[in-house]
Amino acid sequence: MPTSPVSSRIHGALLASAAVFLVVVMPALNAMGVIEDFTLNLWGKYLCYGVMAVAIDLLWGYTGLLCLGQALFFSLGGYMMGMHLMLMIGKLGQYKSDLPDFMVFLGHSKLPAFWEPFYSFPFALAMVFLVPGLLALVFGYLAFRSRIKGVYFSILTQALTYGAALLFFRNDMLMGGNNGFTDFRTVLGANLRDPATQRVLYICTAVLLVAVVAGCKWLTQSRFGLIQRAIRDSENRVLFSGYATANFKLFIFVASAMIAASAGALYVPQVGIINPSEMTPDKSLEAVVWVALGGRGTLVGPVIGAVSVNALKSWATRAYPDLWLIILGGSFVLVVMFMPKGIVGIPGQIGALAKRLRRNPGTETETPSPTQATDP
Amino acid sequence: MPISRAPRRNTLSRTWLIAGLFLVLMLPSGAATVRETIASAVTAGSSKDQREIVLSLKSSPSPEVVEWLEKWKEGAIFVHEGADGKATAVLLTGGPDAAGSFATTRLADGTPMLAPDGSPVRINPKEVDFADTDSGLRKAMKEVTDLAALADPDTAKRVRAIQDASIGQKAEKLPALLALKTTEKNPKAMRALEESIAIIRLRSASSEERLAACATLGTLKSLPARDILKTLKAEAEKSGDKALAAAAGKSLKSIDEHIATIDAMGTAFRGLSLGSVLLVVAIGLAITFGLMGIINMAHGELIAVGAYTTYVIQNVFGAGLSLSPFGHSITLPGLNLPSGGNLYFAVALPASFLAAALVGLLLERSVIRFLYRRPLESLLATWGISLVLQQIFRLIFGANNVQVSSPGWLSGNWTVNDVVFGWNRVFVIGFAVLIIVATWLVLNKTPLGLLIRAVMQNRNMAACMGIRTERVNMLTFSFGCGLAGLAGAFLSQIGNVGPSLGQNYIVDAFMTVVVGGVGNILGTVISALGIGLADQTLQQYLGNPVTGKILVLGAIILFLQWKPAGLFVTRSRSLD
Numbered sequence: 001m002p003t004s005p006v007s008s009r010i011h012g013a014l015l016a017s018a019a020v021f022l023v024v025v026m027p028a029l030n031a032m033g034v035i036e037d038f039t040l041n042l043w044g045k046y047l048c049y050g051v052m053a054v055a056i057d058l059l060w061g062y063t064g065l066l067c068l069g070q071a072l073f074f075s076l077g078g079y080m081m082g083m084h085l086m087l088m089i090g091k092l093g094q095y096k097s098d099l100p101d102f103m104v105f106l107g108h109s110k111l112p113a114f115w116e117p118f119y120s121f122p123f124a125l126a127m128v129f130l131v132p133g134l135l136a137l138v139f140g141y142l143a144f145r146s147r148i149k150g151v152y153f154s155i156l157t158q159a160l161t162y163g164a165a166l167l168f169f170r171n172d173m174l175m176g177g178n179n180g181f182t183d184f185r186t187v188l189g190a191n192l193r194d195p196a197t198q199r200v201l202y203i204c205t206a207v208l209l210v211a212v213v214a215g216c217k218w219l220t221q222s223r224f225g226l227i228q229r230a231i232r233d234s235e236n237r238v239l240f241s242g243y244a245t246a247n248f249k250l251f252i253f254v255a256s257a258m259i260a261a262s263a264g265a266l267y268v269p270q271v272g273i274i275n276p277s278e279m280t281p282d283k284s285l286e287a288v289v290w291v292a293l294g295g296r297g298t299l300v301g302p303v304i305g306a307v308s309v310n311a312l313k314s315w316a317t318r319a320y321p322d323l324w325l326i327i328l329g330g331s332f333v334l335v336v337m338f339m340p341k342g343i344v345g346i347p348g349q350i351g352a353l354a355k356r357l358r359r360n361p362g363t364e365t366e367t368p369s370p371t372q373a374t375d376p
Numbered sequence: 377m378p379i380s381r382a383p384r385r386n387t388l389s390r391t392w393l394i395a396g397l398f399l400v401l402m403l404p405s406g407a408a409t410v411r412e413t414i415a416s417a418v419t420a421g422s423s424k425d426q427r428e429i430v431l432s433l434k435s436s437p438s439p440e441v442v443e444w445l446e447k448w449k450e451g452a453i454f455v456h457e458g459a460d461g462k463a464t465a466v467l468l469t470g471g472p473d474a475a476g477s478f479a480t481t482r483l484a485d486g487t488p489m490l491a492p493d494g495s496p497v498r499i500n501p502k503e504v505d506f507a508d509t510d511s512g513l514r515k516a517m518k519e520v521t522d523l524a525a526l527a528d529p530d531t532a533k534r535v536r537a538i539q540d541a542s543i544g545q546k547a548e549k550l551p552a553l554l555a556l557k558t559t560e561k562n563p564k565a566m567r568a569l570e571e572s573i574a575i576i577r578l579r580s581a582s583s584e585e586r587l588a589a590c591a592t593l594g595t596l597k598s599l600p601a602r603d604i605l606k607t608l609k610a611e612a613e614k615s616g617d618k619a620l621a622a623a624a625g626k627s628l629k630s631i632d633e634h635i636a637t638i639d640a641m642g643t644a645f646r647g648l649s650l651g652s653v654l655l656v657v658a659i660g661l662a663i664t665f666g667l668m669g670i671i672n673m674a675h676g677e678l679i680a681v682g683a684y685t686t687y688v689i690q691n692v693f694g695a696g697l698s699l700s701p702f703g704h705s706i707t708l709p710g711l712n713l714p715s716g717g718n719l720y721f722a723v724a725l726p727a728s729f730l731a732a733a734l735v736g737l738l739l740e741r742s743v744i745r746f747l748y749r750r751p752l753e754s755l756l757a758t759w760g761i762s763l764v765l766q767q768i769f770r771l772i773f774g775a776n777n778v779q780v781s782s783p784g785w786l787s788g789n790w791t792v793n794d795v796v797f798g799w800n801r802v803f804v805i806g807f808a809v810l811i812i813v814a815t816w817l818v819l820n821k822t823p824l825g826l827l828i829r830a831v832m833q834n835r836n837m838a839a840c841m842g843i844r845t846e847r848v849n850m851l852t853f854s855f856g857c858g859l860a861g862l863a864g865a866f867l868s869q870i871g872n873v874g875p876s877l878g879q880n881y882i883v884d885a886f887m888t889v890v891v892g893g894v895g896n897i898l899g900t901v902i903s904a905l906g907i908g909l910a911d912q913t914l915q916q917y918l919g920n921p922v923t924g925k926i927l928v929l930g931a932i933i934l935f936l937q938w939k940p941a942g943l944f945v946t947r948s949r950s951l952d
Contacts, residue, residue, distance in 0.1 A: 066752050066755070139933075142933065142934070142937050143933075145937070146936065146937045146938075146940040147940060148936060148940055150751065150752070151671050151751050151752065151755060152890060152936075152940075154671070154752070154755060155671075155886045155887070155890055156890075156933060156936065158883060158886070159883055159886075159887055159929050159932065159933065160929070160933065162883045162929065163925070163926045163929035163930065166922050166925060166926055167922070167926055169922075170922055281883065282879075285673075285756075285759050288756060289756070289760075292756055322767070322770075322771060323767070324767075325763045325764065325766060325767035326763070326764050326767045326768070328760070328763055329759075329760040329761060329762070329763030329764035329767070330760065330764055331760075332756065332757070332759070332760030332763075333743060333757045333760040333761060333764075336747070336753050336756050336757040336760070337743065337746055337747070337757065340753075
């Protein structure tokens with residue numbers, strides 16, 4: 001995308017001020033009592049979704065891989081953090097036991113060995129990145145090695161997510177089964193129900209988002225990003241030019257999984273619950289909607305999409321609970337058909353339309369008819 | 377009115393009865409009818425006499441005997457004692473009069489019971505006890521009814537009676553079974569007889585008989601004898617009877633082998649039927665995705681359209697239906713057809729095909745035709761459509777599952793060589809075969825099929841030949857959607873119908889098509905059956921459906937490593 005230096009400078013300034021607003025101004029206003037705790041918490045959730053949306057965009061918008069497994073990585077990160085938080089509950093649970101409540105309920109008397117290390121926060125934090133990263137590495141290696149791409153990749157990642165959700169729904173997985181993890185008390189000794197703790201968590205999320213966007217901006221503008229986009233546009237030519245496209249894709253896939261997982265890890269303490277319904281293929285598709293709606297192939301678009309769709313969802317599920325799915329589904333169809341560049345692309349679309357109108361006023365203003373587009 | 381319970385200690389009637397008993401014992405059945413015998417038993421003087429008369433019925437067991445003995449036990453038989461002290465067994469007949477009394481008939485011949493003055497005898501059942509039975513008598517009755525069951529003309533009942541006779545391995549049951557064996561013609565009953573006789577003979581005093589019985593049970597591969605043989609083997613080993621232990625062990629082995637075969641057959645059958653379900657669900661997708669390359673995430677909702685159409689048709693044939701979509705209330709009048717329960721499905725099949733095909737047509741015209749060149753975007757747009765459709769189902773039919781009843785004949789089963797074939801699973805397989813044949817015929821033997829294949833092979837060339845590819849696209853897509861509708865009508869017969877019906881199948885359906893190889897119907901057939909068989913086999917050995925399913929998903933991902941384009945590859949020279 002060639003942009004003039006002036007507009008890019010404006011762009012940068014806008015981004016920086018948005019970042020300052022999210023990281024500094026919002027929590028400050030909350031501390032002063034202007035923004036309610038509830039609202040700040042809600043925004044913390046939106047920003048987590050925003051991070052996940054950027055992760056999807058890195059894959060889909062920049063590399064052309066539509067992954068329907070991002071919700072899996074997101075909730076795996078959440079589960080890893082959740083395991084630590086569950087152990088931090090200690091004897092404050094319903095059953096006054098050192099074991100998490102659901103284990104007592106299922107009749108276990110001893111903590112399973114793989115839970116043991118999660119008492120340590122650094123270990124849990126490492127697992128947040130390692131577990132989804134390893135899964136992505138193995139799955140991606142297998143998929144890219146045999147050159148699975150396009151819709152096949154989407155369908156396979158969907159199946160992976162579906163299988164994982166089935167697995168986590170089971171009680172003998174020892175991950176809380178149907179109900180997942182909830183009723184968290186403390187993180188690093190701070191009470192999770194204290195607004196101050198939540199504020200710190202919000203700030204962490206906002207910082208993470210800014211860091212992820214900045215990092216992805218740097219990555220996509222590097223030589224690496226160039227190859228990435230080349231793979232999106234014509235993988236075979238890149239391959240024939242001597243690049244090992246599978247390795248490039250694998251790197252992006254793993255990075256994207258880790259970004260999504262970090263968002264999940266921050267999501268769990270703020271929302272206070274994680275269960276397998278978060279990792280269904282539908283959740284992945286919903287996140288893809290945010291990206292498409294915001295504008296894929298940009299880094300700000302997904303964030304705008306995630307925040308606006310979720311804000312709309314918070315409002316519509318209360319105001320029109322019956323119609324929410326119709327609104328979501330319908331707007332999605334419209335965006336895919338008429339706004340391929342999403343919200344971020346609207347100014348450009350209006351500009352193009354205005355230019356055409358000026359060129360030949362009163363005559364043909366429509367886009368080429370679908371017939372021609374279909375059967376060239 | 378002098379009425380009393382039997383048995384009556386009355387010398388006169390006792391003499392008369394002994395004479396009657398004598399008569400009955402002397403004459404073969406036929407001379408004294410069953411009713412007469414029972415009547416004499418009811419009025420017999422002592423319970424010992426009663427037992428003897430009842431046991432005398434063992435020589436001629438018949439359903440009629442059972443019927444009257446049952447009536448006696450239930451208390452439907454009363455005893456009337458005339459002025460002369462003669463007791464008569466009577467039945468109540470007609471309705472009660474004002475005082476609650478009933479008119480009576482003689483049990484022996486069914487004629488009305490008259491007092492000496494010619495007026496009918498009436499009995500009030502509330503005031504009079506019925507003819508009583510004691511435990512000894514009931515035991516005798518059971519012996520007779522068991523024998524009668526062995527002689528039951530209904531084969532299924534007879535077989536069950538024969539099998540029951542072996543319970544407890546009582547030697548006194550043996551003569552009746554041996555007697556029956558000489559007259560039995562039905563092979564099923566014959567097999568059951570041999571089985572029961574052998575089971576009873578396992579307890580025989582003679583060791584040759586026991587060994588022979590063991591061998592017989594082994595050759596018969598008798599399932600009920602398995603546990604008995606196990607105990608016998610343990611006992612024989614304890615008492616040091618090596619020959620018997622060896623014989624029992626040999627028979628056990630042959631029975632266990634038989635059980636393994638049954639399990640394998642059952643698994644194969646269940647796998648086949650699961651594969652058929654997958655096939656029916658995926659065949660529409662094999663056309664829209666496989667042939668046309670459209671990722672239709674709303675495929676599951678088109679299945680639900682078919683299922684809901686079936687639901688509506690069923691209710692229209694029955695008692696009508698009232699719906700309240702979007703706050704409006706609509707009432708569909710019902711035809712109240714008496715045979716609607718079995719007939720509606722014949723109408724529902726084409727209707728669900730048409731309904732889903734129509735929805736598919738609308739989809740194609742309004743959305744999908746703009747996205748033929750952008751498969752990933754068609755995936756997203758159709759997912760949006762699937763959300764909308766799901767919500768529309770909820771608004772029209774409610775969020776809960778709706779009740780679709782399946783025809784009664786689907787609930788039966790068919791047992792061959794101890795393997796149970798449920799009719800619903802047989803139906804599933806038959807239906808899948810039907811749909812595959814129909815699809816194959818449409819694609820290969822109709823002008824439309826020719827056009828479809830031409831356009832899918834080379835769209836530009838087909839267009840140059842003057843084929844209206846737009847129109848073919850539209851028809852192909854709605855044909856695929858119609859097949860999804862058929863799948864819905866079919867799934868409504870074997871599972872729940874609810875707004876998220878399609879969601880349960882969509883991932884499986886896509887996997888089936890991908891494994892089969894895009895663009896090949898035969899590949900879809902093979903992969904559906906393969907996945908179904910693998911799933912059921914894993915379930916059988918792991919004992920857990922979810923683990924099995926997860927393993928199958930994992931296996932599919934690995935399979936695609938080996939064959940990334942599925943089982944059957946459509947070769948093409950183009951890259952990308």
